[in-house]
Amino acid sequence: MNIVRPESIAVFCLTPGGLRLAKRLKQHLPLTCYCSEKLLEDGFTAFSGTFAATVAQAFATHTALVVIGATGLTVRVIAPLLKDKLTDPAIVVIDEQGQHVISLLSGHVGGANELTRYLAGILGADPVITTATDVNQLAALDTLAVQLDADMHNFRQAVKVVNQMLVSDQRVGLFWDHxxxxxxxxxxQTERYDTRGFVAVNSLADLPSDLSALICVSVREKLPDLAIPVFKLVPRRIVAGIGCRRETSFRLLISLLQQQLAKYEFDPLALRAIGSVVLKEDEPALKHLSDCCRVPFEIYSVNELRQHEHLFPSSDFVRQTIGVGSVSQPVAWLMSDGHLVGDTLKQQGVTITLGVSH
Incomplete structure (x- = not known):
């Protein structure tokens, strides 16, 4: 999923009026602003060749593109670049008078709708948002997933089905599996999330009789069978501190990680990151595991681990080899702010400790 980060917004100015608007926006956000050589001023970057070529480059490197210019021109320029609404950057268009801010592409997952509202607020402009859930003042499943940093199996189809239910006045339940x-x-903290239009469900054993479907926010691997369609939204909350011998095989690592997640009944989609000591940053199996699970590989120095190693059993062999008496437990401790889960797995030269991050 593509989520707009303020430091990754590119703004394209085509006229002097566009430059003036961009300067106003730069007072509120860290923007990378592009313009033609003819309009170039301090704080702006010249187009790399043409406007279209620069947009194509930014499309691959920024999470959001803001064009101060015509909607039609923007559509023609970005059309050959579009791939997938779950990964395309947010595209927002502003007229050079600053009267309208238009969410053009990737409104929910990409964050264009939220960015549109923010920019319109800065400029005192009219935010133009056309996604059906927003028009009807409803939440959307993909927006909730972004807010929770969550994923789900068959995400694309689930979003299509659930959002259509919401705008069709069908009742969709929402259960928080605390x-x-x-x-x-x-x-x-449920009050932090946009749940407009969803029907609050307090117990799976006592569902309202008129629900068409249920969204269950859970990190649990399995849910009870219910008589209505259930869509499980899985927040990425689980972290795994991992220690291993040099040249440990990838197949062993992923097998043991899956075993540890299953032991505590966590859905694999709940994994947020894996981590280890700095001496393992180039360990092929750990890097492959990070890529395979599509999660960050977080690295900690020996000094960082030493500050917490007294909390856990130590190994003289590990201390002599690495410089600290344990790896997986202090790593998981740091990744989760001390919220560890269960026992540490220790098999075939591999240690894995799970934690819950916030």
Whole structure:
């Protein structure tokens, strides 16, 4: 999923009026602003060749593109670049008078709708948003997924089905499976999320009789069978600290990680990151594991781990080899702010400790 980051917004100015608007926006956001050589001023970057060529480059490197110019021109320029609404950057268009800010592409997952509202607020402009859920003042499943940093199986189809239900006045339940998390203070702060249009469900054993479907926010691998369609939205909350011998095989690592996740009944989609000590940053199996699971590989120095190693059993062999008595437990401790889950797996020279991040 593509989520707009303020430091990754490219703005394209085609006229002097566009430059003036961009200067106003730069007072509020860290923007990369492009313009032609003829309009070039301090703080702006010249187009790399043509406007279209520069847009094509930015399309691959920025999470959001803002064009201060005509909608039609923008559509023609970006049309050959479009790939997938789950990965394309947000595209927003602003007229050079600053009267309208238009969410053109990737409104939900890409964050264009949210960016449009923000930019319109800065300029005192009219935000133009046409996605059906927003027009009807409803939440959307893909927006909720972004807010939760969550994923789900068959995400694209689920979003299509659920959002269509919402705009068709069907009743879609929303259940927060707090019990799937190990500790009470790990629970989701539900008031932080946009749930307009969803029907709050407090218990799976007592569902409203008129629901057409149910969204279940859970990190649990399996849910009970219910009589209505259930879409499980899985927040990425689980982290794994991993220690291993040099040249450990990828097949062993992924097998043991899956084993540890299954032991505590976590859905594999709940994995947010793996981590290890700095001496393992180039370990092929760990890098492959990170790529395969599509999660970051976080690295910690020996000094960082030493600050917490007294909390855990130590190995003289590990200390002599690495410089600290344990790896997986202090790594998981740091990744989760001390919210560890269960026991550490120790098999065939591999240690894995799970935690819950916030």
């Amino acid at each position: 019990d799937s998390l190990p500790e009470s203070d790990d629970r989701w």
